[in-house]
Amino acid sequence: ELKVEQNPLFLSMQEGKNYTIYCNYSTTSDRLYWYRQDPGKSLESLFVLLSNGAVKQEGRLMASLDTKARLSTLHITAAVHDLSATYFCAVEGGSNYKLTFGKGTLLTVNP
Amino acid sequence: DTAVSQTPKYLVTQMGNDKSIKCEQNLGHDTMYWYKQDSKKFLKIMFSYNNKELIINETVPNRFSPKSPDKAHLNLHINSLELGDSAVYFCASSLTWATEAFFGQGTRLTVV
Numbered sequence: 001e002l003k004v005e006q007n008p009l010f011l012s013m014q015e016g017k018n019y020t021i022y023c024n025y026s027t028t029s030d031r032l033y034w035y036r037q038d039p040g041k042s043l044e045s046l047f048v049l050l051s052n053g054a055v056k057q058e059g060r061l062m063a064s065l066d067t068k069a070r071l072s073t074l075h076i077t078a079a080v081h082d083l084s085a086t087y088f089c090a091v092e093g094g095s096n097y098k099l100t101f102g103k104g105t106l107l108t109v110n111p
Numbered sequence: 112d113t114a115v116s117q118t119p120k121y122l123v124t125q126m127g128n129d130k131s132i133k134c135e136q137n138l139g140h141d142t143m144y145w146y147k148q149d150s151k152k153f154l155k156i157m158f159s160y161n162n163k164e165l166i167i168n169e170t171v172p173n174r175f176s177p178k179s180p181d182k183a184h185l186n187l188h189i190n191s192l193e194l195g196d197s198a199v200y201f202c203a204s205s206l207t208w209a210t211e212a213f214f215g216q217g218t219r220l221t222v223v
Binding site for chain 1: 151152153154155156159166167201203208209211212213214215216217
């Protein structure tokens with residue numbers, strides 16, 4: 001069974017700082033997704049990573065995928081308060097392409 | 112226009128009742144899903160339909176029954192509600208299997 005581990009689960013950082021969220025998964029997969037969820041809201045798709053070495057950037061967020069290490073990272077550059085949210089990675093695996101989510105990282109950016 | 116819409120947004124009901132949550136997508140997608148998000152925000156897939164055919168049925172109590180009358184709709188009916196069913200239920204859709212999923216706004220179900 002595919003297991004997805006995110007760390008840290010809680011991240012409090014100051015504005016202007018950089019940090020990385022890690023997503024490890026247990027079995028081979030070529031597709032990984034990052035989602036953002038604001039409190040009480042839906043999940044918003046941030047990145048779709050489809051191959052080894054994929055790197056995508058949007059604003060202050062950059063995601064990468066290393067399928068050999070079974071690791072994805074979400075790097076935050078010069079954080080701002082608006083980035084405060086819960087970030088989930090989700091990995092596709094199995095014969096029915098089921099998405100398995102990590103437990104989420106609650107990011108709080110303090111002024 | 113909302114891409115994936117669920118109704119109702121909030122649902123408060125007593126134990127033992129039967130309730131339904133409706134979901135519609137106007138994206139022309141073939142695949143639809145139901146996810147459950149518990150109080151710790153953990154998200155787990157419950158069901159997936161592709162072209163009205165059930166393709167994923169996780170270990171969910173059989174009190175939960177999905178119904179897909181057509182590709183654009185996937186409803187969730189829950190019988191004999193229990194306290195532990197309280198959660199946020201998300202509907203989602205994707206173009207087909209193994210593609211990016213788009214989520215509805217969620218239905219917060221509270222069983223009292």
